[in-house]
Amino acid sequence: MHDWxxxxxxxxxxxVRRFIEQNYPQDLRFLPHRPRFSVIKPWLMLLVEKxxxxxxxxxxxxxxxxxxxxxxxxxxxxxxxxxxxxFLGEAGVVQLGPMLIRFGSxxxxxxxxxxxxxxxxxxxxxxxxxxxxxxxxxxxxxxxxDGDEFAINGRKIWTSSALDSTHMFLIVRTDKTGKKQQGIxxxxxxLATPGVTVRGIKNIAGTTDYCEVTLDNARTARSNMxxxxxxxxxxxxxxxxxxxxxxxxxRRSEFAFKRLxxxxxxxxxxxxxxxxxRYAQLALDLxxxxxxxxxxxxxxxxxxxxxxxxxxLQLLSSETxxxxxxxxxxxxxxxGLTVAPGETQNERVDALTPFLVMRAVTIGAGTSEIHRNIxxxxxxxxxx
Amino acid sequence: xxxxxxxASSEDSADSGELxxxxxxxxxxxxxxxxxxxxxxxxxxxRGTQPxxxxxxxxxxxELGWLGTLIPERFGGVGxxxxxMAVICEALGRALLPEPVTAAAVLAGGVLLxxxxxxLKAELAPALAAGTLIPALAWRESVHDTDMxxxxxxxxxxxxxxxxxxxxxxxxxxAAADGLIVSAQSSGxxxxxxxxxxxxxxxxxxxxxxxxxxxxELVMSGVEVPAAHCVAGPGAASAALERAYDEALVMASAxxxxxxxxxxxxxxxxxxxxxxxGKPIGSFQxxxxxxxxxxxxxxMCRHSLDEVLAALQRPDLAAEERGAxxxxxxxxxxxxxxxxxxxxxxxxxxxxFADECDVGLYLKRALTLAAWLGGxxxxxxxxxxxxxxxxxx
Numbered sequence: 001m002h003d004w005x006x007x008x009x010x011x012x013x014x015x016v017r018r019f020i021e022q023n024y025p026q027d028l029r030f031l032p033h034r035p036r037f038s039v040i041k042p043w044l045m046l047l048v049e050k051x052x053x054x055x056x057x058x059x060x061x062x063x064x065x066x067x068x069x070x071x072x073x074x075x076x077x078x079x080x081x082x083x084x085x086x087f088l089g090e091a092g093v094v095q096l097g098p099m100l101i102r103f104g105s106x107x108x109x110x111x112x113x114x115x116x117x118x119x120x121x122x123x124x125x126x127x128x129x130x131x132x133x134x135x136x137x138x139x140x141x142x143x144x145x146d147g148d149e150f151a152i153n154g155r156k157i158w159t160s161s162a163l164d165s166t167h168m169f170l171i172v173r174t175d176k177t178g179k180k181q182q183g184i185x186x187x188x189x190x191l192a193t194p195g196v197t198v199r200g201i202k203n204i205a206g207t208t209d210y211c212e213v214t215l216d217n218a219r220t221a222r223s224n225m226x227x228x229x230x231x232x233x234x235x236x237x238x239x240x241x242x243x244x245x246x247x248x249x250x251r252r253s254e255f256a257f258k259r260l261x262x263x264x265x266x267x268x269x270x271x272x273x274x275x276x277x278r279y280a281q282l283a284l285d286l287x288x289x290x291x292x293x294x295x296x297x298x299x300x301x302x303x304x305x306x307x308x309x310x311x312x313l314q315l316l317s318s319e320t321x322x323x324x325x326x327x328x329x330x331x332x333x334x335x336g337l338t339v340a341p342g343e344t345q346n347e348r349v350d351a352l353t354p355f356l357v358m359r360a361v362t363i364g365a366g367t368s369e370i371h372r373n374i375x376x377x378x379x380x381x382x383x384x
Numbered sequence: 385x386x387x388x389x390x391x392a393s394s395e396d397s398a399d400s401g402e403l404x405x406x407x408x409x410x411x412x413x414x415x416x417x418x419x420x421x422x423x424x425x426x427x428x429x430x431r432g433t434q435p436x437x438x439x440x441x442x443x444x445x446x447e448l449g450w451l452g453t454l455i456p457e458r459f460g461g462v463g464x465x466x467x468x469m470a471v472i473c474e475a476l477g478r479a480l481l482p483e484p485v486t487a488a489a490v491l492a493g494g495v496l497l498x499x500x501x502x503x504l505k506a507e508l509a510p511a512l513a514a515g516t517l518i519p520a521l522a523w524r525e526s527v528h529d530t531d532m533x534x535x536x537x538x539x540x541x542x543x544x545x546x547x548x549x550x551x552x553x554x555x556x557x558x559a560a561a562d563g564l565i566v567s568a569q570s571s572g573x574x575x576x577x578x579x580x581x582x583x584x585x586x587x588x589x590x591x592x593x594x595x596x597x598x599x600x601e602l603v604m605s606g607v608e609v610p611a612a613h614c615v616a617g618p619g620a621a622s623a624a625l626e627r628a629y630d631e632a633l634v635m636a637s638a639x640x641x642x643x644x645x646x647x648x649x650x651x652x653x654x655x656x657x658x659x660x661x662g663k664p665i666g667s668f669q670x671x672x673x674x675x676x677x678x679x680x681x682x683x684m685c686r687h688s689l690d691e692v693l694a695a696l697q698r699p700d701l702a703a704e705e706r707g708a709x710x711x712x713x714x715x716x717x718x719x720x721x722x723x724x725x726x727x728x729x730x731x732x733x734x735x736x737f738a739d740e741c742d743v744g745l746y747l748k749r750a751l752t753l754a755a756w757l758g759g760x761x762x763x764x765x766x767x768x769x770x771x772x773x774x775x776x777x
């Protein structure tokens with residue numbers, strides 16, 4: 001067993017880089033949106049074989065056991081090469097695994113983790129509902145304990161990648177009497193269960209990545225409850241640091257900026273002083289976003305907790321990204337509207353897909369408005 | 385007054401323990417000296433007066449070692465770097481001290497130290513560190529107002545030295561300077577010349593800056609400078625000017641960060657206490673989100689400054705890279721400080737528009753410092769020239 005954490009940072013970086021450059025499919029680099037699972041599966045299976053599928057899991061559960069510092073390098077190298085699908089894999093590997101390790105029973109860990117690790121089960125996250133978005137704790141999908149099973153009724157929505165998933169981890173209401181956060185339970189559900197209907201929802205970028213999942217008396221065994229009854233809110237909120245810092249990574253903005261640069265070259269825009277002024281402004285926004293990211297990454301590296309001020313990074317990251325993609329669309333003009341998704345050559349650089357895809361970054365990981373609420377209430381201590 | 389804004393301090397950079405300890409000591413001593421609003425009151429009272437600052441305060445800052453922070457020990461200074469100086473400058477900005485520390489100890493002191501006249505350094509630098517001599521740099525000319533190296537002032541050779549002809553403007557800290565360092569074209573290229581106050585006096589006039597401090601203008605028609613007062617000859621002057629300029633940009637940025645932080649704290653306190661419609665106005669989401677945006681700006685300045693200061697410690701830093709870093713942080717802090725102080729006025733409502741309200745002083749200091757040595761637009765362009773030239777060439 002390799003002790004990655006004892007390796008020097010540069011050697012580790014080189015080894016990760018070498019593996020990615022030699023093995024990641026060239027045609028899947030820097031995709032404008034998340035590919036379907038079938039497309040990315042060969043790469044994920046290579047990671048599985050290599051033992052690199054779960055870099056953040058402890059070694060005893062088949063992970064690489066990377067320290068935050070090494071993990072950031074690992075993610076950094078994936079980002080640099082334009083590796084698709086978040087930075088750590090799928091929701092099962094990214095989120096559910098660490099939650100089970102922390103809150104699951106011995107039986108659950110033994111039964112579920114090996115399959116998650118080998119992508120034998122593919123997981124999606126069932127949190128949002130039609131009437132519980134930003135106000136997630138108001139969720140009303142209900143689970144009633146009936147003998148050794150829960151019967152679940154309700155609707156989950158905006159569930160990413162549900163069409164590709166075999167299972168869903170979800171939070172449901174199991175008690176309506178107390179504070180709304182207190183009557184929530186964390187469950188696991190096989191999507192092949194009778195009563196489960198998954199319907200894809202086409203997004204404005206033209207892909208069908210997120211879904212509506214209807215639950216009509218769908219039953220799941222009591223042994224699929226993670227943590228205690230009515231303690232699901234705590235389980236679901238307990239994201240580890242690197243999962244929270246992931247969406248604030250400047251990589252997506254860097255990628256967008258590189259495309260802006262490519263577009264500018266194609267169009268000869270660097271001769272236009274007006275363009276250069278705005279380009280320089282975005283370059284500086286990106287440089288300073290990176291400085292903020294490095295600050296939070298350093299906190300993680302030193303093992304210090306991340307506070308509510310992490311919303312600063314989330315807002316800077318998502319809004320810088322949008323400014324870059326908006327500017328790119330503006331300068332690409334009419335021509336940019338007739339380009340095939342992902343096209344990057346012959347004066348035709350696709351500016352439309354990044355623009356449309358990035359509409360989601362100020363919504364999906366908590367809306368910008370919610371993050372501003374968090375800063376004003378919990379960081380600046382303004383009255384509620 | 386304690387720092388009430390919850391912000392990650394610079395302490396979290398990955399620097400050595402020794403440096404962190406030193407910075408913590410400096411931070412303590414700076415916050416002790418600038419505690420309360422005594423300096424804000426001084427700044428208010430000194431507006432529009434000559435010289436616009438206080439010799440006693442200057443001496444106290446010398447005793448604290450602040451004026452000699454960047455001066456090597458062999459010249460009577462403390463021999464520290466920009467990272468340490470930035471702690472002091474941030475505290476000065478925070479408390480709105482009217483003394484021109486950055487202009488004298490960083491900009492003018494810098495060209496002196498980076499010049500090539502060791503004898504003159506040995507004479508002037510210890511006095512600067514001791515607080516008995518205040519120098520100012522006269523580089524700016526009305527026509528070429530942004531490029532330090534576009535110098536039209538002439539230094540004509542005489543048997544004893546040079547005679548200076550030309551005019552300079554916007555000399556910050558020039559109003560009470562004990563002498564000016566003047567840039568001029570000599571036969572061999574740009575030189576820097578020490579002109580003691582008495583020699584400069586006949587050609588000096590003053591203009592008030594938005595923050596009530598004075599800037600000097602200087603007309604020279606044959607000011608005599610002995611050869612021994614050449615601060616830097618053509619071999620060293622341009623590099624000295626550029627380095628001191630870059631370091632002054634970073635220190636002005638630290639001042640801007642300090643004043644922005646304080647202006648935001650004052651505003652947050654107002655939002656928590658001012659009641660309208662039966663509630664503190666800070667409970668209204670429109671104002672909460674506005675405050676959150678200002679805080680984001682402040683944090684961006686903070687972390688960007690930390691990164692720039694860490695990079696400035698690198699011994700192999702090339703001049704162009706240094707220039708790009710300095711312009712990056714000056715652009716950021718200029719823009720953010722103006723936004724924060726403008727919004728501070730807005731969120732104080734009619735009270736913010738009143739001269740008696742301190743946020744106006746913060747806005748006006750931000751206006752002065754943001755423009756000093758070039759504002760956001762100028763420095764974004766300089767950054768593009770220096771750092772993005774591969775793409776923009």
